[in-house]
Amino acid sequence: MSEDLEKYEELKRYSENLSHELLTPLTIIRSKAELLLQSENLSESDLRNIDVILKTVGKLSRLNRGLILLSKIKNDQFIDREELDLSEVISESLELMEDQIRHMELSVRIEMKSKTKIYSNSNLVHILFNNLIKNACVHNVNGGYIKVSLYEDKVVIENSGLKNDISESDLFHRFTSGDDRIDSLGLGLSIVKNICEKLNFTTHYTTEEDLHFFVLKLN
């Protein structure tokens, strides 16, 4: 048992180091491709090839960043606590998505059933709601809506979207995405799940036809 634990710890350390060691090579690939982009007389197909390299590096970078964040959460690197007003946190998350909301012509409604204050880590709570609100936006449909309801002990995020048949347990797994339209990494909800475990929140996801409901219980 203790040998297994040791092996697990070693593997964990190894993957954390790997994520960090990848950052410099990724920077080099990106810089060199951007440099190549500046060459004179590039053909259109050259440009497109460089673009594919750059997009792939971008995807790899975001994936890597997500994994680094996940390991930081698991390693308890977010410990400070303070009083947070969730309606403020949610407004900030919505502000981040402002352009997307305007672009997709989404209507946004916040219902305050109660003042929701929690004593928690500001970084984690912000990352949590940024991810949830972002999901509610990008998996939405043009002209759709997002409704956020705040209760004393829970937050419900409701949004329009497409019908999907993804199960709740799959949803929170890494690299699962139920929406083919979006080039997403599927890491977002895995981050949500890990943050909730750390903060002692529970999440519940349900869907009815093309509506999606995320319930976050603050214990």
Add this chain to the structure above:
Amino acid sequence: MFYFSEQGFNCEKARTVEEGLSKLHSYDYDCAVLDLGLPDGSGMDILKEIRSSRIEVGVIILSANSNLDNKIDALDFGADDYLTKPFHLSELNSRIKSIIRRKKQSGSSTIQLNEIEINTDAKEVKVNGELLHLTKKEYDLLLYFYYNRNKVVTKSSIAEHLWGDFMDQTDSFDSVYSHLKNLKKKIKDNGGEDYIKSMYGVGYIFKV
């Protein structure tokens, strides 16, 4: 380095803390770009020495760590800016130029570019003397293009410049396009020339 030397910068590379410090003590530079991970120490060691010996140089820290605390530490020790790997070359370019501009500007905060005048203090833009009503994002976009003028700037670097690394690239490309369209229209409506050209959907170039 080629990217910068081509724009008329004189660039020198130091591979270690020791080499970096010896260069900084011997010559005058406008800006030092410090990597935190060096074989014989950290870029922070160089930063501390720069500030304690009062060497006049702008400093940008390049770090693998996106942790906010490291960023605050670096800025507390007197770095002018902080960039997390993997960054875009055009982002580094715009930050370096903005630091050099701040250092060199003696009283004047305006950039004149043919008929376009950018006031970096008031964050205002005039075209043919007429004030443009730009949103914050449109202003940021124009300044980013200005610092990267005559270079191909990719859509993803623009997206990251405007929204940070939080947005997935593809989600934000439509928004990049709509901000850019509005900016171009406002410049054109005031008789400005259309300097921003699309490069086959890959990115844009601000040609002057």
